[in-house]
Each structure stands twice: as structure tokens, then as C-alpha cells.
Amino acid sequence: MVKNQRFIELMDEVRKQKPLLHVITNRVAINDSANGALAVGASPIMAEAHEEVAEIAAISGALELNIGNLTPYSIESMRLSGRAANKAGVPVVLDPVGAGATDFRLQTVQKLLEKVKVAIIRGNAGEIAALAGEKWAAKGVDAGDGNGDVTDMANRVALSWNTVVAVSGAVDTITDGRRTYRVKNGHPLFPYMTGSGCLNGVIQAAYVAVTSNALEASVAASTIYALAGQLAGEKCAGPGSFRQHLMDELYLMNEEKIQRYAAVEDVTDL
Ligand SMILES: Nc1ncnc2c1ncn2[C@@H]1O[C@H](COP(=O)(O)OP(=O)(O)OP(=O)(O)O)[C@@H](O)[C@H]1O
Ligand SMILES: Cc1ncsc1CCO
Numbered sequence: 621m622v623k624n625q626r627f628i629e630l631m632d633e634v635r636k637q638k639p640l641l642h643v644i645t646n647r648v649a650i651n652d653s654a655n656g657a658l659a660v661g662a663s664p665i666m667a668e669a670h671e672e673v674a675e676i677a678a679i680s681g682a683l684e685l686n687i688g689n690l691t692p693y694s695i696e697s698m699r700l701s702g703r704a705a706n707k708a709g710v711p712v713v714l715d716p717v718g719a720g721a722t723d724f725r726l727q728t729v730q731k732l733l734e735k736v737k738v739a740i741i742r743g744n745a746g747e748i749a750a751l752a753g754e755k756w757a758a759k760g761v762d763a764g765d766g767n768g769d770v771t772d773m774a775n776r777v778a779l780s781w782n783t784v785v786a787v788s789g790a791v792d793t794i795t796d797g798r799r800t801y802r803v804k805n806g807h808p809l810f811p812y813m814t815g816s817g818c819l820n821g822v823i824q825a826a827y828v829a830v831t832s833n834a835l836e837a838s839v840a841a842s843t844i845y846a847l848a849g850q851l852a853g854e855k856c857a858g859p860g861s862f863r864q865h866l867m868d869e870l871y872l873m874n875e876e877k878i879q880r881y882a883a884v885e886d887v888t889d890l
């Protein structure tokens with residue numbers, strides 16, 4: 621399945637369709653998330669008023685829920701929009717930011733997953749470890765260190781919630797619990813840009829808006845995003861200009877760069 625050609629087709633499809641993305645996210649990442657969505661060709665709307673979220677979710681190409689700055693109000697926004705998205709057949713992406721940091725976050729994610737069918741869960745290893753019930757020294761919203769096998773944890777979470785799981789890190793692991801892919805693109809400056817994982821989640825939403833195959837959407841989004849960061853990192857001196865170059869490289873991504881540099885492996889049978 622993972623052919624560079626397919627990533628290119630999906631990238632073109634996002635640019636052609638310009639899917640509306642309903643995003644409920646944290647106040648740290650909100651502006652970069654909107655700009656990154658525009659850079660890949662999607663059309664973001666950040667909305668969380670209870671009066672309108674169901675209506676917006678139902679007409680969107682995808683809904684992205686990010687729990688980075690939870691409040692009781694935003695939890696209800698996520699529930700209402702998630703239910704409306706499910707009813708309308710709109711795919712939902714969930715970013716369980718800091719799920720290992722507090723019981724409140726973990727319980728909120730679990731309750732959301734019980735009520736809302738999610739197409740892709742995207743998180744760092746610490747967050748996915750929390751969902752898998754694995755011990756892991758996650759540090760707030762950062763991944764931290766742990767000994768668990770990332771693929772095994774991701775598989776378990778994917779099978780429990782019947783979803784695709786995309787684990788970000790130096791290598792990204794994407795699985796539906798049956799097939800597993802690894803993306804080796806990326807750049808060490810990524811962790812110095814706050815909200816870079818949150819933007820990854822929004823790009824996942826842009827891609828799942830244009831295909832009913834959430835696994836291929838997630839592998840394509842993870843690859844194109846990590847590759848844009850890799851090319852950005854090669855051009856810049858530090859985190860400030862990395863952020864600028866990342867937006868540019870998302871916008872400038874093309875067939876030639878994907879064919880030349882995408883480093884994706886199907887590790888299902890390894
Ligand atoms: N050490 C690294 N080397 C290369 N790429 C990396 C590295 N760490 C993360 N990435 C890339 O950075 C992007 C963001 O992933 P990361 O795991 O840092 O998200 P996150 O921890 O959820 O971020 P945040 O919470 O700040 O939004 C991914 O596309 C991933 O491929
Ligand atoms: C720093 C931070 N705190 C809550 S959300 C967020 C953005 C990165 O996840």
C-alpha cells in the first residue's frame with residue numbers, strides 16, 4: 621500500500637478539495653495549527669462554542685480534537701462535535717496531549733473514545749503509553765522515556781479502539797493493529813517547536829478528509845509532515861526559523877521531494 625505515488629495523489633487531493641477542518645485545540649498551538657492547515661491546502665476553522673460545534677462538525681471534511689488545554693467547557697465542545705461528526709460520517713482525529721500527565725486527562729480521553737468513534741489517534745510515545753496502560757516516564761506534554769515497545773503499545777491501542785494509531789517521535793510508527801509502517805523522516809529541531817505534534821494532528825485531519833482509508837491517510841500525513849520538517853531543519857539555525865521554514869516546506873512540498881526523500885517502511889512482516 622505505501623507507495624510514494626499514493627502520498628502524492630493524496631497531497632494533490634487535499635490541495636484540490638481544500639477540505640474544511642474543524643479544529644478544537646489548545647491555545648498554545650492554535651495559530652500554528654491554522655497556518656499549517658492552510659499551508660497544506662486545507663481550510664481550518666477553530667470553533668468551540670456549544671451553540672455551533674455540532675453544525676460545523678457536520679459540514680466539515682474532518683474534525684480534530686486536541687486535549688492540550690482541557691476545560692469542562694472544551695470537553696463538552698469535543699463531545700458535541702464528535703457525536704455530530706460520527707452521525708454525519710465525518711472522520712475524527714484525536715490528539716491525547718499529556719494523557720500520561722494527569723488522571724483527569726487520561727479519563728477524559730477514555731470517556732471521549734467511548735462516546736466518539738475516532739479514525740486516527742495521534743500522539744507521542746508517552747501519550748500512547750498512557751492509553752495502553754503502560755508505565756512510561758512522560759514529562760507533561762513531552763514524550764519522555766520508557767522501555768515499552770512502541771509498536772506493541774500502538775497495536776494494542778489501535779485494536780482496543782478499532783482505530784489507526786500514529787505515534788510520533790524520531791521515527792513515527794503508524795498502525796491499525798494489523799499493518800504497521802515506520803516513517804524515518806524528521807528533524808531533531810521538531811521537539812523545540814511547541815505544538816509541532818499538535819500541527820501533525822491537524823495534517824492527519826487534512827489527509828483523512830480526502831480518503832476513507834485512515835491508515836493510508838495517516839502514513840501519508842506523517843511522511844509529508846516529517847519530510848517538510850526535515851527539509852526545513854536543513855535550512856535553518858534554530859527553533860525560530862525552523863517554524864517559519866516548516867510552514868514554507870509544507871506549502872512547497874512536491875512530487876520530486878517525496879520521490880527522492882520519503883523514507884517509509886512497511887514493517888508488518890519484520
Ligand atoms: N528526535 C526527532 N527527530 C526527528 N523528528 C522528530 C523527533 N522528534 C519528533 N520528531 C517529529 O516531530 C513531529 C512532532 O512529533 P512530537 O513527537 O515531537 O510531537 P509532540 O510531542 O506531540 O509535540 P507537541 O506536544 O509539542 O505538539 C513528528 O512529525 C515527528 O516525526
Ligand atoms: C506546551 C503545551 N501545554 C499544553 S498544550 C501544549 C502544546 C504542546 O503539546
Ligand SMILES: [Mg+2]
Pocket residue numbers: 717718743744761817818
Ligand atoms: Mg503532543
